[in-house]
Amino acid sequence: MKPETTQQPFVNQFPDNVWSDINDHWAENCLNELGFSGLFSGYPDRTFKPNKLMTRAEFAAALKKAFPDTPAKRQAIKFSDVSSNFWAFEAIRWAYERQFLSGYPGGVFKPQENIPRVQALVALASGLNLSANPQLIDSFSQLFEDAKDIPNYANSGVAATLEKRIIASPNNPRQLKPNQPATRAEVAVFIAQSRLQPGQIDRVNSQVIIEPVISPDFLPPNPWKNNQLYRTLSKPATAIAWSYNEEVIGSYQPQTGIQLWDVKTGNSLEIISEETNHRYLSFALNNTGESIAFYDYNSEANQLSLKLFNRKNKAIQNVETIQIIDNFTLDEQFLTLLEFSPKGEILATFVESVVRPQRIEIGTLKIWNIKEVNRIQTFSITPKISKLVFSPNSELFASYHSQGQVKVWKVGTAELLYTLNEETVIDDITFSLDSQFLLSAVISFVDGFPIDTYVRVWEMSTGMLQFNFDLSVDRTSRNRSLSRDGTTYFASGEVAGASFFNVGNNNTFNFTFPPNVSPLSIYNAKQNLFSPQGRLFSIATSEGVFIWNSSY
The missing domain is CATH 2.130.10.10 (YVTN repeat-like/Quinoprotein amine dehydrogenase)
Known part of the structure; x- marks a missing residue:
């Protein structure tokens, strides 16, 4: 059964979800957004079938609906296995003209073939003219356990979609599974992430988005690993x-x-x-x-x-x-x-x-x-x-x-x-x-x-x-602050204690408490503040102002 291409969101029938079979699905919020906006279609029985594999024809139809203003880049050709009365004929023609999709040797398109994840990613990179830092290709072996399975032709496209935060891997972020057929939900998320505008966050839980390897120039390593109490100012402060x-x-x-x-x-x-x-x-x-x-x-x-x-x-x-x-x-x-x-x-x-x-x-x-x-x-x-x-x-x-x-x-x-x-x-x-x-x-x-x-x-x-970046901060921590250089996050609370969290690599470093000072004065501090360059950290308490230095 092919998706109903003219179906509109069923807002009245399903006020919480557009479709009846996406409750508690990892992409539920994203699928709802695409459905309510009319950018993705479901089936006549009011289902989306998120785990059903997507064919190349269905993918072409989804692209046409999601990116209608994309200009053509080349002339259409006739595929011997796509007749003019085939339900996705116009969508396939449109996707080819805009270089989202191409055919196979012998002049065939294989419309009923399930589209692999890597083909979907390369198609988005090609059709949307996405580019990436070539150094990201060198990071594949660090990111993916199955990096060797990425076809050579797809390296640039995968890197471009990686940099644009398009790739979702709901089960294991260390596995790209490039040659595995893509599900309808996976393709929907790829498309939703591709449509992000400035100022918008991920359309799914960010934990399922594969993060590009961060540049070593962006964050220095472990700046607060050896933090030391540097100065005590005896006057209390708020x-x-x-x-x-x-x-x-x-x-x-x-x-x-x-x-x-x-x-x-x-x-x-x-x-x-x-x-x-x-x-x-x-x-x-x-x-x-x-x-x-x-x-x-x-x-x-x-x-x-x-x-x-x-x-x-x-x-x-x-x-x-x-x-x-x-x-x-x-x-x-x-x-x-x-x-x-x-x-x-x-x-x-x-x-x-x-x-x-x-x-x-x-x-x-x-x-x-x-x-x-x-x-x-x-x-x-x-x-x-x-x-x-x-x-x-x-x-x-x-x-x-x-x-x-x-x-x-x-x-x-x-x-x-x-x-x-x-x-x-x-x-x-x-x-x-x-x-x-x-x-x-x-x-x-x-x-x-x-x-x-x-x-x-x-x-x-x-x-x-x-x-x-996900930080392992305990939910009971109250006093929190981000360093002015963006490298470190501080959090403290009576349950978890006090720690420095290195942004970007998930390292956590113990906080050095002042001698002869009640930990409660730290946990109940009126304000904690990193210095402008991020080298020093200060806390205002009822027992005085304390300053720590990092290992810069």
Whole structure:
């Protein structure tokens, strides 16, 4: 029985699934998406038959429906085994013209032959003009136990689909099974992954997608294998911030203020005292730690002020004052964020609040020229965001909403470059040190409990997901953070303890606890933060600020 090529999704009959036989299938979500969008057809009995093998004719029909705008590249030919009244005649003709599929010697197409997985992958690479780094071919023996079974003609096509995250292997990611006939579900996933647009994640569980071998230039090996406690700052703190050169660290304690420390010596450099009826809501240090930006909330005047402190002349400059409306209540829902660019010449600010009783969300993100102290950009952004971060070259700027979106802008033009739709809980973001990638740490939840932790790597030249790394983080861990260079993830909790996780190779390294300090103070830390270059790691606790160094 051939698929019904004109069938539309049966939304009314099957509100949860388009087809009745895909419940709990490994590709269920992907098949639903393709079915509801009308891009893949099922059978007249309302089934999809996901494990049924797909013929070359069926594959041609699926390609035509999935990629209708693909231009022709060559003239059609007549295959002796495909008559003009054959149900897939037009689809086969279309697929041949666009170089998705070719025939066999003797002028035959073999439409009823089951299509091998490797043929389906090569067809997508050919028809969609996909290319790959030739070095990926050399990685086949590292990736696949059955690499020797890949035909020579298919090497480039497999490498291209590998780089584009198209290849799914639901049972064993170490086996490509190139010459095994492809199932309808496998082909559907190949096609869905091929259709990914910038900012979209995998259409199936990322664990079934075969990851390309990562370049050794992307992540250095084992940076936190021999981590050591480097410095102890005796003052308790609820927040910390680094200078970009990693020579100064700032700590904040309510009713005390912001204190600056020399990282090498541990000596106190400066204290910006918090005055009566005032509360500092957030602060940031520039590249050298000579300029400190902070938000000062005056409860008596009901005002929020953005201020700059200059360590050289001890002057505090008022940049902007916001008059808070009368029915505003300062509580945990009020959010302010500050971030200097790596060279310290630009400051990003964000203020969001909830006005009661109407519960109106107000949020504004601004970019300031610090030298001239004037606003140069205002970004349109939907509250609520959780972090601001510049790329190391200061050309890009990103923020994230914990419930599912990362937005990336061009700093100079305020143009929204990408919206990365994570579709899960985002825990942290950072740019790679070469500014070519944005990394996002995400957590998947089931029934309100964290289950899996991933670090996703997005290529900034295309907005496409390049890698997706699964981390063995215990679901009970609470305090989590991603290093600014993207190499390391830290997580701690009373059940699993504290560990550094090396992104990309699944190595885990024990965390060195400070002597004579209760582990609970680490697990209950107010903030943990990697330094901008990723060489140092700090934790703000009720017993002080602790700094570790890596094995860089």
